[in-house]
Amino acid sequence: METSMLCIKNGILIDRNSAHHLTCPYIYIKDGRIVHVGDKLNVDAIEIDIEQDYISSGWMDLHTHANPSVSIGLTPDQIGVKQGVTLVVDAGSCGSSNIDSFVASLPSYQTKVRMFLNISSVGLTRLDELADSSLIDLEANREKIRAYRDLIVGIKVRASKSVMGENMTQPFEEARKLADEYDLPIMVHIGNAPPVLDEVLPYLGKRDIVTHCFHGKPSKVVNGNDVLPVVRKARNRGVKFDIGHGGASFSQFTYTEAITAGLSFETISSDLHIGCINGPVYSLSKVMDKMVALNLPFDDVVDRVTHQVAKIIKLDHYGKVDVGYVADLTRFRLETKNEIGLDAEKTEIHTSVSFTPIAVWVDGKEVLISNE
Ligand SMILES: [Zn+2]
Incomplete structure (x- = not known):
């Protein structure tokens, strides 16, 4: 079955191995794979605006x-x-x-x-x-x-x-x-x-x-x-x-x-x-x-x-946001929050930034996360 093209836009990409690192590229997905990262394409696609959240490989x-x-x-x-x-x-x-x-x-x-x-x-x-x-x-x-x-x-x-x-x-x-x-x-x-x-x-x-x-x-x-x-x-x-x-x-x-x-x-x-x-x-x-x-x-x-x-672990086509890679992605925020974590020896680590996942895509299918 043909699936429609998906386009994730307006997210700040975090991928050190990408030329688009720290920019907001259009990420196009079809049939579970990333098919384009960069400028907007002139194609029919369902657009998802992620409103300046971060996005990385899953x-x-x-x-x-x-x-x-x-x-x-x-x-x-x-x-x-x-x-x-x-x-x-x-x-x-x-x-x-x-x-x-x-x-x-x-x-x-x-x-x-x-x-x-x-x-x-x-x-x-x-x-x-x-x-x-x-x-x-x-x-x-x-x-x-x-x-x-x-x-x-x-x-x-x-x-x-x-x-x-x-x-x-x-x-x-x-x-x-x-x-x-x-x-x-x-x-x-x-x-x-x-x-x-x-x-x-x-x-x-x-x-x-x-x-x-x-x-x-x-x-x-x-x-x-x-x-x-x-x-x-x-x-x-x-x-x-x-x-x-x-x-x-x-x-x-x-x-x-x-x-x-x-x-x-x-x-x-x-x-x-x-x-x-x-x-x-x-x-x-x-x-x-x-x-x-x-x-x-x-x-x-x-x-x-x-x-x-x-x-x-040699997972081919995983771990990067690039053309041909599997469309597993994580959308997240970095919230400024002072918290006290513990290491495994029970000593305190004072954290001031919190990775907060908002959604993931698995093979291009979105799963929302509830952060109650
Ligand atoms: Zn273990």
Whole structure:
């Protein structure tokens, strides 16, 4: 069926990679794709005037828990379109034994979903999913990766004592094998040692991702003014770093120390789950507010929830407002509002600017957001 052309106008574009960054281009959409960005065209189109709000590529959250069938899981829409996020990546809720039912549920949501397959077959149906080595079934993992090649964007390994018990090398070895076979990144969650970073990071290469990269636990990435040598080496190999705020995994002090010591990172993600959606995380946009408060320029913040995410998980034609790209967009305001947020160590971050999503378009279809 022919759909009519849509034209979004009068919005300030935030896209550092576009020549139209910070201008108000006419954005034309047809059949779910962006077909023109720039001057007004002489064509029939349904025009939507967004009245000087901001518009960016649809926000994407690289680390969430969006499978409601596991105990810590939320729903994709709750933390997706309802919060201005057009695509959520579930980070390991599913292993080979429980992925089928989650995939079957996805058409009931408006938010797009991708996932990191947990190296453990049980996913996060139990929170010590790697304690028993028999829970890693390489052949079952291969079968699911082949079946859901368009949805699985990587392999998840949670490297904490509480998750792994004594089983500290096998999960990495098996994940490395799978990742190399299918050219997928491994996302490693770092937390309480053991294993220490010296044991974990050597498994990772340039496609891989460290999440919770600025946690404040004893085995963190910096020691005073110095980035740990193993961390510096991993960054030099191209290993990607992701915030993964969560309930226990983002410390503003670690962040400030690390940035001051010259460490950088790629993506801002929420790690939203049932234990942090009512604070300290609430939403991806609240994490973005805190990053602005910690001196990251706001267009840089937007870049790290759009373009950078698409690059890391190789989402073709996502993350930019440009011709040929998927018409996933977020309309938002930057409201001046003094609020006090908390990091995961419960220390205050005073925010003065608030990203307020107004609407999203998913494949060119508008979803309004109620900000009651
Ligand atoms: Zn998580």
